[in-house]
Amino acid sequence: MATDTFSPMDTVLAFLRAMMAKDYEAGLTMVADGCEYTNIPMSTVQGPEGVRAVLEPFFAPTIRNEFSVRHAAAAGPLVFLERLDRHLLPKGWVELPVTGVFEVHDGKMTLWRDYFDLATIMKEWPTA
Numbered sequence: 001m002a003t004d005t006f007s008p009m010d011t012v013l014a015f016l017r018a019m020m021a022k023d024y025e026a027g028l029t030m031v032a033d034g035c036e037y038t039n040i041p042m043s044t045v046q047g048p049e050g051v052r053a054v055l056e057p058f059f060a061p062t063i064r065n066e067f068s069v070r071h072a073a074a075a076g077p078l079v080f081l082e083r084l085d086r087h088l089l090p091k092g093w094v095e096l097p098v099t100g101v102f103e104v105h106d107g108k109m110t111l112w113r114d115y116f117d118l119a120t121i122m123k124e125w126p127t128a
Contacts, residue, residue: 006107007074008076008078008079008103009074011108012081012109019059020067021065022056022062030109031047031048032110033048035050035111038114039116040113040114040115041117041118061089061090063089065086065088066085067086069081069083070083077104077105079101079102079103080099082097083097083100085097085116089124094125096116096117097117098115098116099115099116100112100115101115
């Protein structure tokens with residue numbers, strides 16, 4: 001799915017659509033092997049398998065995910081998105097305001113940082 005004909009914004013939005021659907025196989029093709037992914041209040045992981053190791057267990061209890069882009073800007077390889085991430089759990093919707101910074105080269109994300117308030121999501125998220 002990743003292609004050099006996509007703009008950096010196209011790549012990031014296609015990645016988010018795949019993650020909304022929990023289509024890890026499609027989404028992770030847009031993540032470079034050396035991609036650095038950081039959830040700012042948490043940790044940093046590397047590459048597609050690191051991204052999968054964070055997102056797959058996080059999305060496991062979700063019935064549906066929606067990433068609503070509120071504001072977007074791109075300059076060269078950099079993409080900035082202000083989002084409202086919504087996750088449908090058995091008890092109802094949980095919403096998390098997020099700002100993401102992405103860098104895309106050759107159709108693949110090489111950097112992804114999400115900034116959000118950890119307490120906002122943890123007070124609503126199911127514990128294992």
